[in-house]
Amino acid sequence: MAFKTAFQKSLPIFFSYLFVGMAYGLMMNEAGYAWYTALFTSFTVYSGAFQFVLITFLSGGASYLTVALTALLMNSRQTFYSLTFLEEFKAMGRRKLYMIHTMSDETYAVNCTLDREDPARKDIMFLVALLSRLYWMGASVIGAVLGQVLPFDLTGIDFCMTALFITILVDQWDKRKSHFEPIAGGLVGVLCLLVFGKQSFILPALLLVSGLILLRGQPRKTGKEGSA
Amino acid sequence: MRTYTLILVAALVTFSLRALPFVIFSGQRTMPAWLERLGQTLPPAIMAVLVVYSLRDTVDGGSAAAAGLIAALVTALLHKWRHSTFLSIIAGTGLYMLLLRLL
Numbered sequence: 001m002a003f004k005t006a007f008q009k010s011l012p013i014f015f016s017y018l019f020v021g022m023a024y025g026l027m028m029n030e031a032g033y034a035w036y037t038a039l040f041t042s043f044t045v046y047s048g049a050f051q052f053v054l055i056t057f058l059s060g061g062a063s064y065l066t067v068a069l070t071a072l073l074m075n076s077r078q079t080f081y082s083l084t085f086l087e088e089f090k091a092m093g094r095r096k097l098y099m100i101h102t103m104s105d106e107t108y109a110v111n112c113t114l115d116r117e118d119p120a121r122k123d124i125m126f127l128v129a130l131l132s133r134l135y136w137m138g139a140s141v142i143g144a145v146l147g148q149v150l151p152f153d154l155t156g157i158d159f160c161m162t163a164l165f166i167t168i169l170v171d172q173w174d175k176r177k178s179h180f181e182p183i184a185g186g187l188v189g190v191l192c193l194l195v196f197g198k199q200s201f202i203l204p205a206l207l208l209v210s211g212l213i214l215l216r217g218q219p220r221k222t223g224k225e226g227s228a
Numbered sequence: 229m230r231t232y233t234l235i236l237v238a239a240l241v242t243f244s245l246r247a248l249p250f251v252i253f254s255g256q257r258t259m260p261a262w263l264e265r266l267g268q269t270l271p272p273a274i275m276a277v278l279v280v281y282s283l284r285d286t287v288d289g290g291s292a293a294a295a296g297l298i299a300a301l302v303t304a305l306l307h308k309w310r311h312s313t314f315l316s317i318i319a320g321t322g323l324y325m326l327l328l329r330l331l
Contacts, residue, residue: 037231041235045239046239054235058235075241075245076245078245082248083267100247103246112271156328162283162296163316164317166303166320167303169276169279169304171307172271174308176272181271185274186277193280193287198285198288201281206277213270
């Protein structure tokens with residue numbers, strides 16, 4: 001039952017990872033790396049957009065510092081994701097480390113849609129994480145091995161991730177009373193995209209929108225932790 | 229060999245970023261109330277930023293940008309109307325792939 005729910009929830013991730021992961025494997029192959037190097041990266045790093053950047057670093061002979069700093073800047077958004085699921089992952093025992101490692105934009109989004117009351121909630125989260133990572137690793141290998149001989153044109157299928165984000169946003173909009181957060185996120189996101197450009201806007205956008213939400217705050221309770 | 233050590237460095241940094249809040253608030257130390265509240269109010273804000281993120285190529289302009297914006301709008305309206313995630317994703321993605329080839 002948990003598996004069925006997890007599989008259904010993971011389907012948009014399946015289609016997105018299949019396409020993007022194959023594109024990744026294909027590019028690794030074109031850069032001169034074998035399928036097992038693509039698999040090794042997808043297995044250890046597991047971070048979509050950054051893995052593409054990493055290809056050029058690997059083939060261009062970049063320094064360790066460049067790689068580390070770029071990973072820091074491109075992936076620090078995921079620190080924000082952990083804030084939402086901190087307590088739940090902590091309660092997942094041995095699976096905690098796996099949940100932390102497999103936190104991606106997509107699994108974060110899907111985790112946000114799970115029923116809070118479902119007794120199998122933690123199992124579903126784990127299975128979504130497991131399946132998504134398998135899709136990503138499998139697609140990387142497929143792309144690296146036979147990407148060039150694939151007969152169909154799947155260009156654009158990665159839009160299913162955009163569509164998933166939109167449906168989640170609409171659901172959250174309908175479910176929550178306050179619309180300040182999504183509006184602020186959208187406006188700040190577009191503003192930062194225009195100011196910082198598409199390569200590097202997501203971190204400033206997340207920092208700024210978090211700041212706005214904190215500043216707006218809740219009605220202040222008196223006598224609680226004396227911050228000014 | 230260097231290829232693999234570079235990949236491992238990237239993996240280590242990425243994992244550390246994901247794990248950071250767990251390290252800071254490990255054991256008995258719990259999250260302060262304001263951070264806990266931020267974690268709970270962030271998802272819709274993050275999701276809005278992710279929508280912008282996944283449509284970021286729009287700034288390049290052209291017919292792909294138009295296809296993305298139209299398909300995104302149709303997905304949102306369809307979902308507001310029917311509330312079926314499956315239908316919204318299939319229809320939105322299908323429309324996008326179609327527009328990419330037609331525009």
